[in-house]
Amino acid sequence: MVELRITVTFKKTVEDSEGSSVLKALRLLGYENVTDVRTGKVYFITLSKGNRKTAKEFCEKLLANPVINECAVDE
Amino acid sequence: MVELRITVTFKKTVEDSEGSSVLKALRLLGYENVTDVRTGKVYFITLSKGNRKTAKEFCEKLLANPVINECAVDE
Numbered sequence: 507m508v509e510l511r512i513t514v515t516f517k518k519t520v521e522d523s524e525g526s527s528v529l530k531a532l533r534l535l536g537y538e539n540v541t542d543v544r545t546g547k548v549y550f551i552t553l554s555k556g557n558r559k560t561a562k563e564f565c566e567k568l569l570a571n572p573v574i575n576e577c578a579v580d581e
Numbered sequence: 582m583v584e585l586r587i588t589v590t591f592k593k594t595v596e597d598s599e600g601s602s603v604l605k606a607l608r609l610l611g612y613e614n615v616t617d618v619r620t621g622k623v624y625f626i627t628l629s630k631g632n633r634k635t636a637k638e639f640c641e642k643l644l645a646n647p648v649i650n651e652c653a654v655d656e
Contacts, residue, residue, distance in 0.1 A: 507616075513623055528624065531643055537635065541582075542627040548588055549603065552617040560612065568606055 508553040510561045511580040512569060515546035520574045583628040585636045586655040587644060590621035595649045 516522045522544050529543040549569060553560070558579060565577035591597045597619050604618040624644060628635070633654060640652035 539628045539631045544625040546623045548621045548623045550619040553614045554616050556614045
């Protein structure tokens with residue numbers, strides 16, 4: 507059994523409006539030391555067999571939009 | 582500077598409909614070896630100063646709903 511953890515984030519150049527909202531909210535809650543918030547989606551995928559190489563295929567074929575997203579396969 | 586990575590997932594007992602959709606889609610794409618998909622949100626938070634303990638406060642006060650979510654602070 508293989509457990510994959512795939513994280514899909516926005517590219518640095520792409521506006522992350524949810525991140526901006528969370529940043530504002532944390533500041534309003536009094537956390538003045540928060541300087542940046544970026545968000546992303548994480549997928550925990552279980553394979554009965556196979557290997558980690560398929561994770562890149564999952565990114566390309568389904569999970570990430572290459573125009574705006576980056577996709578990382580965590581160890 | 583402190584970099585936090587906070588992952589918010591659904592509790593195991595809570596239906597994860599996005600995860601189910603991704604599972605179906607991967608099967609349709611021919612990946613029969615995928616047995617489970619769970620999704621979550623990830624927040625990359627940068628602090629100018631302070632420590633990792635505030636991450637738990639961020640979860641409790643803003644990022645996670647304790648009824649349906651679990652919140653993990655990654656090292």
